[in-house]
Amino acid sequence: MVKVFIYPATSLILSDMVSRFGHTPLSSAIAVRERIQTAGLESPPLQITPEEPKKGLRWAAVEVPAGVRGRMSLYGPQIEACEAAIIINDADLSFGCMGCARTNELIKFLLRQKDIPKLDLYYPKNEEEGVQFVAAIKRFLDALGGKK
């Protein structure tokens, strides 16, 4: 079972495809769950504490806004742990303020820097593209080996 980072990290389709074809998706829900289930000081809604931007310094410089560094404390460990990545390049749903937008750019940059198998795709826009989309993901995940 290979750990596959998915981008957008909240994607229902990618999360389902990766687990359906026998691997482990690394998504934002898992990072949020870790914080939600850890006792400490109350910091609603996501239990992101002032410690997170400090942890984010591992992936982003100190002059980078705290919003980006805080988000990177969620995604950074997953990017380091992942052994493969699937990236959708026209994900309109992952738009956002400067924090989200810059974090997304940094995530994609870090993934491109990493020497792991990567699959770049667009969302399908018709049925034939849907077949190509699913087939490409299945071929990619099958080639990773180590299925559950």
Place this chain on the structure above:
Amino acid sequence: MTEYTPVLAGTVTKYVVVESFDITPADLGIRAYEISKDAMVKETCFGLVINGKQEEVDRIIAELRKIDPDHIFVKDRGFPPGDPRRCRANLGGARPGYHGMENEMTVIPYVSHGLEAIKTRDLSTIPLPQNPLEHKELDFSRLKKLIDAQES
């Protein structure tokens, strides 16, 4: 600052999203209630939210998938069902993560079709999708059309 004590620690929560002509979230909900042991099942407009121990949630989902494997989609959720920090009953309006899911629901019928098709078609005969990283050069005829459109 107040102390934070997590509820339902050590459990996982998963969404089961159904996009099918044959089954409804209510059908899935009834089946989930039938087979679940020590798991919390919540029916929603798009499917179910299931919370429990990892093995139990995985077992329920594996059973539910059998009903309509190509039209049932699953993803993880960080918060447990009905958490006041995320539940729309407390916040008003849609739950923050719902918009992303709603956006992907427009694409899911194509993915379902793809899942059905790869069962009958040989994977090696299906062409590769367009590569987003491929540098596309501007076609000469397209460039001429652009120039003509500017000049006229």
